[in-house]
Each structure stands twice: as C-alpha cells, then as structure tokens.
Amino acid sequence: MRISSNKILITGGATGIGLGLTERFLKEGNTVIICGRRESVLKEVSEKHPSIITKKCDLSIEGEREALFQWILAEHSNLNVLINNAGIQQWMSISDNDFTKRAKDEISVNIEAPVHLTSLFINLKSLNTIINVTSGLALVPMIKVAVYSATKAFFHSFTLSLRQLLKARNIEVIEIIPPAINTDLGGKGIHDSAPPVSDFIEAVFEQIKQGKAEITFGFTDSISKAGPEDLQKTFNRMNGIN
Numbered sequence: 001m002r003i004s005s006n007k008i009l010i011t012g013g014a015t016g017i018g019l020g021l022t023e024r025f026l027k028e029g030n031t032v033i034i035c036g037r038r039e040s041v042l043k044e045v046s047e048k049h050p051s052i053i054t055k056k057c058d059l060s061i062e063g064e065r066e067a068l069f070q071w072i073l074a075e076h077s078n079l080n081v082l083i084n085n086a087g088i089q090q091w092m093s094i095s096d097n098d099f100t101k102r103a104k105d106e107i108s109v110n111i112e113a114p115v116h117l118t119s120l121f122i123n124l125k126s127l128n129t130i131i132n133v134t135s136g137l138a139l140v141p142m143i144k145v146a147v148y149s150a151t152k153a154f155f156h157s158f159t160l161s162l163r164q165l166l167k168a169r170n171i172e173v174i175e176i177i178p179p180a181i182n183t184d185l186g187g188k189g190i191h192d193s194a195p196p197v198s199d200f201i202e203a204v205f206e207q208i209k210q211g212k213a214e215i216t217f218g219f220t221d222s223i224s225k226a227g228p229e230d231l232q233k234t235f236n237r238m239n240g241i242n
C-alpha cells in the first residue's frame, strides 16, 4: 500500500495499537477516521490531533455497523483503507457463570464485526486496502484466553482467504500479527511487561513500506515460521504444560 494520501478508517483507533497506527498514519500525511464506543476517549484524541475525524460506534451491534458504513458512504465515499483493529480479550474459565455471555461478546467484536464491515466496505469504489489486526494467539492459543485465541485463529484464517477473494477487485489485504504489546487489552496492567506500542508501530511501518502482506514482530516473527513440533512446544511452554 502507499504510505501517504490515503483516507483510512481505523476501528478502535483511539487507544493502544490503534492509536499507534492513527498517530503514525497522520504523521505520514493521511486523513484518519477513528471509531470506538467511548466518546470521552475519542474526544481526547481529537483534542490532541484536531485533523482526526471521530465517530462513536459500538461494533458489536449490527445496526451500528450498518450506520457507520452509511455515514462513510455519505460523508467519506473516497475512503480507500479499512483497518479492522478493534478487539476485546476476556480472561475467563469455561466454568464461570458468565462464560457464554462473555464468549459471545468476544465473537461479536473480534469476528462478526470485521467480517460484516469487510462485506460492507468492499462496496466502496475507492477501497484498495484492508488491514486486519489478528494476534500471535491465532497461531498458538493461550488457555486462559481460549475464546479470544480462537476468534483470532478464525480471523487469521479468514484473512488468508480474503486476500485471494479480493485479488480480482484489486483490494490488497494485509495482516498485522502482533505479539503481546503494552496496551490495556484484557484490562489495565495485564500487558504491562510487554514491548511498547511505539517499537511495534516502527516495525509495522517498516514492513508496510517493504510491501509485506503479513506483518510480524518479535515472538510472532518466529512463531509464524515454526513447524508443528515447535508450535506444540511453544503451546506447552506458554500454558505451563509439562
């Protein structure tokens, strides 16, 4: 993809990795639209970066996804990049009382939303790039976030197919596969010992500039090349299995 002069929608672009992408794409001379559920967080970002366009939207609700697309169609029909970044991570056990409800929430935000948005946004004539943010846990699941890991495995698999499906339409599909990064994902403090967003974003942009379709960093760089034996060993190590 080209690095500048794009009009980009970044879901969940007001915090964490999304915010890192937002600020870097702004710096490179792009128009950036961000969405999220929390108005106060969107406002904070637009106060810091007045050129940002914000839209309050709960992507777990089908009607709100449709409304977001209709708004883009009416106000920003020249949008050419969709970044499916928003996601949630639930630390839970299958025996928890609210397990099913929380699992459904994860499936809705991490799977239904990007699949639905993709099917809507490919109708924009100007769309030429989709970037999906998956996870290293798509490749090696973590038991404590079993449903989250499975949603990311789905999204990784879907992205592989999507890349081929959209070739005929000349829409490039890029996957960003982050390892653990220091954001508030899963709750404050959980990812505190992980590398900072800034280092990760540097590596992401370097690889975008190189034209890479699968963007990795640290742990996901090695795990994305691993064979079955190494994947099994990593699964055991990560999950404390002897």
Ligand SMILES: NC(=O)c1ccc[n+]([C@@H]2O[C@H](COP(=O)([O-])OP(=O)(O)OC[C@H]3O[C@@H](n4cnc5c(N)ncnc54)[C@H](OP(=O)(O)O)[C@@H]3O)[C@@H](O)[C@H]2O)c1
Binding pocket: 011, 012, 013, 014, 015, 016, 017, 018, 035, 036, 037, 038, 041, 057, 058, 059, 060, 085, 086, 087, 088, 089, 109, 133, 134, 135, 136, 177, 178, 179, 180, 181, 182, 183, 184, 185, 186, 191, 194
């Ligand atoms: N940090 C990591 O270690 C890591 C590793 C691998 C992959 N990832 C992936 O990277 C992406 C970004 O996560 P992050 O680490 O930057 O965490 P984050 O700071 O919590 O970002 C998640 C963003 O998604 C938005 N969001 C969540 N639910 C939403 C909904 N229903 N509707 C609209 N927006 C919603 C949040 O905004 P609101 O709460 O205001 O809605 C927030 O801005 C996620 O897909 C995550 O799975 C992260």
